[in-house]
Amino acid sequence: MDESKLSPMMRQYLDSKKEYPDALLFYRIGDFYEMFFDDALTASKELDLVLTGKDCGLPERAPMCGVPYHAADSYVSKLVSKGYKVAIGEQVEDPKKAKGLVKREIIKVITPGTQTEETALEEGKNNFLMSIYLGEKKRGIVTVDITTGECYATAVDSSKECLDEISRFSPKEILMNPSLKEEEELFSQINSRFSISLTEKEERFFSLTEADKLITAHFQSSIMGLGLSDQADLRRALGGCLSYLYDTQKNLLTHIRKIENFQNKDYMIVDSYSQRNLELWETLREKKKRGTLLWVLDYTKTAMGSRMLRHFLERPLRDKKKIEARLDAVEEFTGHYIDMEELREYLDSIYDIERLLSRISLSTANARDLLALKLSLQYLPDIKKALSPFQSSLLSKMGEEMDSLEDIYRKIEEEIVEEPPLSVKEGGLIKASFSKDVEDYRNAGVNGKEWLQELEARERDKTGIKNLKIKYNRIFGYCFEVSKAYQGEIPDYFIRRQTLAQGERYITTELEELQNRILGAEEKLKDLEYALFCTLREEIAAELPRIQKTARELAHLDAYLSLAKLAIKENYVRPRLSEGGSLFIKEGRHPVVEKLLEEEHFIPNDTSLEENQEIAIITGPNMAGKSTYMRQVALIVLLSAIGSFVPAKEAELPICDRIFTRVGASDDLAQGQSTFMVEMSEVANILRNATKQSLLILDEIGRGTSTFDGLSIAWAVVEYIARHIQAKTLFATHYHELTELEGKLNNVKNYCIAVSKKDGEISFLRKIIPGGADESYGIDVAKLAGVPEGVLSRAREISAFLSDNDFMQENKNIVAKEGGLETDDNSGGYGKQAENGAFKKGESKNGESKRGTSGAKLLKSLNKLEEKPALTKGEEEVLRKLRSIIPEKISPFEACSLLFELKELLQ
Secondary structure: OOHHHOOHHHHHHHHHHHHOOOOEEEEEEOOEEEEEHHHHHHHHHHHOOOOEEEOOOOOOOEEEEEEEHHHHHHHHHHHHHOOOOEEEEEEOOOOOOOOOOOOEEEEEEEOOOOOOOHHHOOOOOOOOEEEEEEOOOOEEEEEEEOOOOEEEEEEEOOHHHHHHHHHHHOOOEEEEOHHHHHOHHHHHHHHHHOOOEEEEOOHHHHOHHHHHHHHHHHHOOOOOOOOOOOOHHHHHHHHHHHHHHHHHHOOOOOOOOOOEEOOHHHEOEEOHHHHHHOOOOOOOOOOOOOOOHHHHHOOOOOHHHHHHHHHHHHOOEOOHHHHHHHHHHHHHHHOOHHHHHHHHHHHOOOOOHHHHHHHHHOOOOOHHHHHHHHHHHOOHHHHHHHHOOOOOHHHHHHHHHOOOOHHHHHHHHHHEOOOOOOOOOOOOOEOOOOOHHHHHHHHHHHHHHHHHHHHHHHHHHHHOOOOOEEEEEOOOEEEEEEEHHHHHHOOOOOEEEEEOOOEEEEEOHHHHHHHHHHOOHHHHHHHHHHHHHHHHHHHHHHOHHHHHHHHHHHHHHHHHHHHHHHHHHHOOEOOEEOOOOOEEEEEEOOHHHHHHHOOOOOOOEEEEEEOOEOEEEEEOOOOOOHHHHHHHHHHHHHHHHOOOOEOOOEEEEOOOOEEEEEEOOOOEHHHOEOHHHHHHHHHHHHHHHOOOOOEEEEEOOOOOOOHHHHHHHHHHHHHHHHHHHOOEEEEEEOOHHHHHHHHHOOOEEEEEEEEEEEOOEEEEEEEEEEOOOOOOOHHHHHHHOOOOHHHHHHHHHHHHHHHHOOHHHHHHHHHHHHOOOOOOOOOOOHHHHHHOOOOOOOOOOOOOOHHHHHHHHHHHHHHHHHHOOOOOHHHHHHHHHHHOOOHHHOOHHHHHHHHHHHHHHHO
């Protein structure tokens, strides 16, 4: 493109576009924001706009599309939600006063992580921008929400911890250095598991020298004073984040005043897999809030409180004193129901002060925002008074220290009208009683014509000139017009302005003063009101620390009240925090399932994991409630860590350092990983990172591979946890052989799901009872699932043959003896097994293939089916195919395909 031939306006447009080439440029021209060239092609497609053309000085017209300036926000939000960045090119001078081309500048760049438009934000959820600097040893992570002013910082050691932080905060955009992209596994995990806009910046963008300058200037403190001296990678991440925000927002961001520099050791870690498995704030399938733990907890009245409650869940506490303080606050509210409801009623009238303050700080707040702030501050004195009787540490301190902000309330009350317009530049914002000039200008606009008529009548009577009239001229303004016949009667205070063919035009001091009041009154009024409004907005911004502190206290108050309301409504009890680490729950309930059941009664269950009995092996059929029970225990422990009462009749709970869950798995095809590979990766992570203070929820370990390998792995995992980790563990399994571990390991105990079987029909009692399950009920579950009777009947025949030949008992012995898993408690466990080569793939002590031996026994048993008279053609073909199998040479995929084929033959 030959830019020298472009029109001046189009050259101006392209110069602006070069500043932000990766953003779509909304360019203000008159009453429209217009886009040209490639931006127009993209925007017209994404926003379904009509694509036209504009003369630009080139032979071909430039592609063009546009949107009205007053409706631009919704269009911008739609583009940003799709991952685009949008630069706003605004007219920065009055077109009426411009000489030549109107001056335009980019005043803001809107990205997924810097979106501030109210309609584009979720009330109860933060809109985070995360900056990650991947250094040689550490990963500096800074997370900022410019809509609330929150800023969190931490440094982690591994990619796994980095993923956990991403999952915890769910940012809309990640700012990163090139090294992160080079760490392929981490980068691919971010791309495949999260829907996040990624913005890569060059390494120099994260310069440590520049970062330190930005940090100290922004927070008005030294690096040492901020506690960041020994955290270079974190400072790089923070400096890059601040630089990016300054560049996109064109603002000093004074509302981001404090860095919360936290260490993971201060909080219970719930890794990204466990967050997903436990459905803390998003359901697995539909990605909705309904059906999550947060949905159950959230009885908040304000958006600030809802975000705070989620914040509690994101970072459960490990400090016993802090947990007890929250529990004290919740308990005190539950004992003062009327006071609690009074406070909740006050909170119901409070707007999102944190986000209002953000707009005030960014100078984007309008008069309605200030009015919303005033209406929110209105109830602070009442809230402060209502808190005064409470004695618990958190509530009494809140009541004493809460700033009622009455001076700020009065400022807004005195100045802003009760129903201000949306625009701040069109007048109608300021009360006439606040400013005499506003009153005069407003009166001039309304009463100007009447004033002129009154002056004209007065001067006509005073001078005796019967045809004297006031007329308007664009050059001279308002004048008295007198015909030549009355020239001799002109008083001396009339000043000649213009001679006409039929008479003269005069001005007087009074008319001139009146003219000054009338002419331009509307424009002067708009300018004056805007100036007064901006001054008020700046005065409120200067009080930002006071208001932010109060907003934070209100958010905490709302969260405590929500937990208290939950406790009363759902009959939760205060947990005791265990000194010795024991876990005891009497009649515990799953908080989410219980609420979803509504009218149907949820069956509670007990749990007891003591100091020397940390592991519970849970057996029972599918659909009986094992997974629900185990998740229930994890959620109850988590609830206590955030300071909540729990769904139980009684509970004594440990303070855990981590909660791990390995519940279900699915093929990660995007990463080329099978179900079993995903399962083993998660198990490996748990075994490497779990401690004695952790809670482990393990469901069906080993089911993704062959029965014998799976049983061996499950057995070994339980042994390793029992001997080396000793964490509180709930281990659900279909391998009934694992129940033998109760007698071999003194910290393992068996439990099962109670099942009733009557007249061939089974029903699940949903109760956990001591002991192991006596059978798997697999065929019965298949019947409940609707499997055809013909298949069920055949399955019963095969099961009977296997049972008659003691097949399962033989295989139990094979796995225990040939797999080397049956060891003496004092043998040192894994040392002896390693010496014997017990864990060599597919090999037993005598060198025979385990799968081959077991497979041969299976085939031998199945061969007896030949004795069955009158086999169908399909059954004969099934037997033929089974006899031809060499088990140790068949892959899992081939085995799965074969099963489908055999099923088709039987049908």
